[in-house]
Structure formats: C-alpha cells, structure tokens
Amino acid sequence: MTSDTALRLGDGATPTESDPTQRLCELFATALELDAVTPDTDFFLAGGHSLSALTLAVAVEEAFGVRVRVRDVFDAATPELLASRLAGLVPGAVEPAGPAPARQRPDTGLPGAEVAEATRWLWLERQRGDGDSGAYTVPCLLDGEGAVDADRLAAALAGLARRHPALRTVFVEAQGEPRAVVTDDVLPLEVVDLRGHDAGDTRFDALVDERLAMPFDPSAGPLTRTTLFLRDDARWSLLLLADHLVCDGRSLEILATQLVAAYADPAAAVAPQDRPAHRSSGQEAALDHWRRVLLPPPAPLPLPVRGLRTEQAGSATGIAVQEIGPDLLRRLTQLGRRHHAGPFVPLAAAVARTLAAITGSSDICLGTPVDRRARLGADDAVGFHVATVPLRLEVRDGTSADDLVQQVAQRTMDAVDHSEVAFDTLVAALAPPRSPGRMPFFDVWVALYPRIDTGPCAPGGIALRGGPIPLRVGMFELSFQFVQHVDGMRLVLQYDTARYAADTAERMVRRLGDEVARLLGDPAEPGPEAAPAHRAFGGFRFDD
Structure with missing residues (x-):
C-alpha cells in the first residue's frame, strides 16, 4: 500500500488509515449486527444481503471518505478484500463521498413543501388510476403478547406521531403538483372489544376486512389508522394501516419496534438521529x-390473460x-x-x-x-x-x-x-x-x-409479531x-x-x-457455511 493511495500509512495516520482492515471488521460487524467478525468473514455468508450491503457501503464512505457502491461490497465481500479494493482508490479517481449539496428551493408561495420524486410519482399514479380504491394502503396485522393497556398504547402512538412527521403529513394539490403539509394531528387508536363475542374470530376477520377496504384521503388525513382488537382475556391483535404516501414496508417494522419501546418508556419516542444524505452516482x-x-x-410478456386489458390493473x-x-x-x-x-x-x-x-x-x-x-x-x-x-x-x-x-x-x-x-x-x-x-x-x-x-416480551411491556397481509x-x-x-x-x-x-x-x-x-x-458445489457467530441483537431488516 503506497503513500498516494486512499488509505495512507505513516506518521500521524489515523486508526482508520493505519489499520483499515480492523476498522472494516468493526463496520462489517455493525452492519451484520454481530459482536465481531474476522478479516476473512464473507459478508453475505454471514447473513448480509443487498440492502444491508448498502448500509455497509454508506458506513464505509463515512469512515474512509471515498465513494463506495454496493457493487464494491458484492465483489470484495470480506474486510481484507474490501481494504485492498479501497487501497486502489487513488484520490481524484473517484468522487469523494459526503453530504449532497443543499438544494436551494425558491419560495413559490405555494402551500406546504415540495415532495421527493418517488413520492411525486406515487401521487401521480393514484391520480391517473382509482385513488379511492384502497390499493395504496400498506396493511400490517400483528399479534400482541403481554397485558396491554389501551391508554398506554395510545400515548405511545402519540409519541411516535411527534417523532415521525410523515405520520402527520397530508398532501394537497397546487398547480397540478403535490405538496406535503405537516399537521399537528396525533395518531388515533381505535379499540374494538371482542371479548365474550360468540363468533369472535369470524367477527375479527370481518372487521379487519372492513378496515382494509376503507381508502385514505391524502388531502384530509390522518393517513394512518391503528386498531387494537381485544379478542379474549389473553389474546389481542393490532392492525396498522397507512397510506403508501407516508409508509413503506420497512416503516412497518420501524413502527412496531418503536411502538414497543415507547410503550415501555415514553421517553424512547424522541426525534430520530438521522444521518445526512450521501452522494449517489447522480x-x-x-x-x-x-x-x-x-x-x-423489453416486449410485453404474452401472459395468459383472458380478454383485453381495458381497466386499471388491480x-x-x-x-x-x-x-x-x-x-x-x-x-x-x-x-x-x-x-x-x-x-x-x-x-x-x-x-x-x-x-x-x-x-x-x-x-x-x-x-x-x-x-x-x-x-x-x-x-x-x-x-x-x-x-x-x-x-x-x-x-x-x-x-x-x-x-x-x-x-x-x-x-x-x-x-x-x-x-x-x-x-x-x-x-x-x-x-x-x-x-x-x-x-x-x-x-x-x-x-x-x-x-x-420485536423480540421477547419484557416484564410489564408488550411484544408484537406478524407482518403484511394481502x-x-x-x-x-x-x-x-x-x-x-x-x-x-x-x-x-x-x-x-x-x-x-x-x-x-x-x-x-x-x-x-x-x-x-x-x-x-441443480447440481452445484456447496458453498462454505458461515462461521458461527453470536448476534448481539436480532434486528429487523428488509431483504434486497
């Protein structure tokens, strides 16, 4: 490794520069949620995937100051291989990593704030189709564990609303474009008591279907609905519904995890410590x-449809x-x-x-x-x-x-x-x-x-388990x-x-x-198994 490489050795070198492999081992362990890894630990055999590789790539950018892609982690999947790859990144040959430059947005006098391009696309799609159909609802049904107190759960939801502005956002139209308006609303909690009902499970299924069929109005809000179903003395479920404009699949597990934490300790519902946005490839x-x-x-696939496609899909x-x-x-x-x-x-x-x-x-x-x-x-x-x-x-x-x-x-x-x-x-x-x-x-x-x-149920707390429903x-x-x-x-x-x-x-x-x-x-040579390692925390992560 020479002195003109991105990772330099010599007098006054930082720990990252003097021992990049050790620092990368630390970053690998954090991304994989493991206590420790060795220099030859394969990121993917140890449980990594494309999205955790993206998390690792961003962390490496922060530590070493060079642009790192998911492809770099894919091609150099161990700390020692990635250290060698980074050592070949000569300053000036790559775009330095760092926060993206702030975009100066003129004061247009329009209500609310400009929305991200992906949100704009989703808003336009629902304008082109049937925005009132309920197709843009993100649904999640969770079984609860622990003795639940509805008032404590409602307070925890209110804390999450303060923590996440998206949960208080509505969307208005101005000059044909969506604008995001953050309100002061809190998340309401509906409580449905089915205890003692002769057909509790049948009634429960019907009530869930009824709520799934209710579309959201992006301009009115709130764009989330939470229902606590008390099914019998020892059983309860939580239905989380949100409009796709303010929620995605990963948001569901964030909400579940933070709701459990806020239920146990209201002080846990504080503002998230987000990192600055990083440069992309442009x-x-x-x-x-x-x-x-x-x-x-690609040509449209000749799928076995019956009849012509005349209506909006889905x-x-x-x-x-x-x-x-x-x-x-x-x-x-x-x-x-x-x-x-x-x-x-x-x-x-x-x-x-x-x-x-x-x-x-x-x-x-x-x-x-x-x-x-x-x-x-x-x-x-x-x-x-x-x-x-x-x-x-x-x-x-x-x-x-x-x-x-x-x-x-x-x-x-x-x-x-x-x-x-x-x-x-x-x-x-x-x-x-x-x-x-x-x-x-x-x-x-x-x-x-x-x-x-969300893991084991702590004394006096709750736990949630489940996932999306169709x-x-x-x-x-x-x-x-x-x-x-x-x-x-x-x-x-x-x-x-x-x-x-x-x-x-x-x-x-x-x-x-x-x-x-x-x-x-198909015949293939079996790959090596991941070396056993102790997980510090199981975590929740969407794959790929």
Whole structure:
C-alpha cells in the first residue's frame, strides 16, 4: 500500500488509515449486527444481503471518505478484500463521498413543501388510476403478547406521531403538483372489544376486512389508522394501516419496534438521529445505466390473460397461496448466500423461470422495490423511502441455477446502486412504447417481506409479531409477494381477477413451486457455511 493511495500509512495516520482492515471488521460487524467478525468473514455468508450491503457501503464512505457502491461490497465481500479494493482508490479517481449539496428551493408561495420524486410519482399514479380504491394502503396485522393497556398504547402512538412527521403529513394539490403539509394531528387508536363475542374470530376477520377496504384521503388525513382488537382475556391483535404516501414496508417494522419501546418508556419516542444524505452516482449516471439495461425496451410478456386489458390493473384481485417450509427456505437462503445475496434473489430467479416457461419468452423484466434509507440518511425514519426498479433478466433453456441466480444477484446490486431515479423520470427519459392497461417495462411485481418480531416480551411491556397481509385490490396485475412467518414463508400471488382466472393463478403458483425445486435440485458445489457467530441483537431488516 503506497503513500498516494486512499488509505495512507505513516506518521500521524489515523486508526482508520493505519489499520483499515480492523476498522472494516468493526463496520462489517455493525452492519451484520454481530459482536465481531474476522478479516476473512464473507459478508453475505454471514447473513448480509443487498440492502444491508448498502448500509455497509454508506458506513464505509463515512469512515474512509471515498465513494463506495454496493457493487464494491458484492465483489470484495470480506474486510481484507474490501481494504485492498479501497487501497486502489487513488484520490481524484473517484468522487469523494459526503453530504449532497443543499438544494436551494425558491419560495413559490405555494402551500406546504415540495415532495421527493418517488413520492411525486406515487401521487401521480393514484391520480391517473382509482385513488379511492384502497390499493395504496400498506396493511400490517400483528399479534400482541403481554397485558396491554389501551391508554398506554395510545400515548405511545402519540409519541411516535411527534417523532415521525410523515405520520402527520397530508398532501394537497397546487398547480397540478403535490405538496406535503405537516399537521399537528396525533395518531388515533381505535379499540374494538371482542371479548365474550360468540363468533369472535369470524367477527375479527370481518372487521379487519372492513378496515382494509376503507381508502385514505391524502388531502384530509390522518393517513394512518391503528386498531387494537381485544379478542379474549389473553389474546389481542393490532392492525396498522397507512397510506403508501407516508409508509413503506420497512416503516412497518420501524413502527412496531418503536411502538414497543415507547410503550415501555415514553421517553424512547424522541426525534430520530438521522444521518445526512450521501452522494449517489447522480441522475445522469443512473439514467445512463438504465439506458444500457432497458433499451431497446423489453416486449410485453404474452401472459395468459383472458380478454383485453381495458381497466386499471388491480381494481379487483384474488390470491393464490403456497407455503414454503423452513427447510426449503433455509436451502434457498444458502443458495442466495453463495451468490452474495439474500433469499429474495433465488426467489426472483424462480419467478423469472416460471414466467419464461409460461410465456416462452427469454427476456423477463420484473418490477421490485428498493429501500433507499441508507443513501437518504433516514435509517429509522417512517415514510415512503423506496424506489421502483426494473430487473431485466435473460432466462434461456439450459441456464444453470447458479448462473441464473448469479445474474439476478448482480442485477439486483446494480439496481440498488442506481435507484436514485424515480420511476416516472425513468419512463420519461427512456420513453418506452406504452400499451393500454400495462405498466411500462414490466407486468409482474416481486417483493419479499420479512416477519416482524420485536423480540421477547419484557416484564410489564408488550411484544408484537406478524407482518403484511394481502389487500383485495392492488397496483399490479400480477404480484408475487413472499411473506416470512414463524414457520417459514408464504407465497401470496395477488392477481387481477378481470385478467386471470383462478385456476390460471393456481397453476402459476404450482409452477413456481416446481421451479424452486429445480433451482435447488441443480447440481452445484456447496458453498462454505458461515462461521458461527453470536448476534448481539436480532434486528429487523428488509431483504434486497
């Protein structure tokens, strides 16, 4: 390592400069939520995935002052390899890391504040479609543990509203654009007592469905609803509902975790300590990447729809369900780790293979969400902090499982690294042909939702466990949703009932099960198992 490299040795060197590998071990351990790692610990074999790799990349930027991508962590997945990679980053050859320059926004005299591009795209999408359908609701059902006090729970919710401005935000229209207005509202808690009801569970299911069907009004608010169901003397559940404009999947686990903490100690509901936003690769660099990947644009998949696409996708949906047991999930996770990814990557590969088999197409493009909190400096903030990205894949007969999973892993990493472009900006810049009733670039959505578990119930406190639940309406015509639970994972295929027959959806689900088995059955050399390590804290993290 020479004196003109990004990591310099010599007199007056800082601890980071004099022993970069040791500092990287510390950063790896923090990102993985482990007590310690060794210089040869593989980040992904130890439990990392693309989003935790993004968190690590941002932390390395802060420590070493050079631009670090998720791709760098993907290619150099141990502290010693990443130290060598950073040592080759000569000052001036890369863009220095650091806070993005403040954007000077003129005082327009309009109400509220300008919104982020991703939020603007979502607001415009609901204006173009049926914004009152409930498709833009983010639903979460949690089973409670511990003796719950409704007043304490209501006070904890009020504390979270003070902590997270997104929970008090409404959106008004000014000159055809959305503007965010932060109110002084608190989060209301509805209490429904079903104790002693002869048909408690049936009534409970009906009441949950009733609340799921109630859309939010972005201009009126509040854009969150919380219902405490007292089901019997020892059992209670919490239904969290929010408008997508102020909440995403990761927000649900943040809310659950912080609600439990605020219930135990009201002082825990303080303002989040967010980091400053970091530089990204830049809009033009990101658009150049997407031009290379998406042009010429993929042809619409010849999916087995019945009739013409005349209505907005997802106006009425059904679901087809298949369970993925713990052993199968463990093997999928191991397959992903061999390719520096989490379980999302092999699951997306299985979806791509399923669509290729159904349609006869080798050019498969999927839509998926990417959580951008680490880049935005909003690690523990509730809000809409995701970007929609396309994953374009080449799926040909004879492609091995390892080759396909490796391709999906690389495309996922690149999508995370270039996710700063809002989807409507991407569509406007690349101008793909538009077909009525179809999304540009992709027809099929894929997402993974980890199980929410706030940990053991402390004396006098509460604990929450559960996750997202399906809606009766949706934003896409086909949505493969993988939801982890205590006994494994559940595939929920949400499909547009006007476009797909129920038996067609069931065949897709069965075919996906076959493709998962094929991926796991392809011969491949087993990768090394992760070295056993003690977790300091289990944590909650969305995958990929």
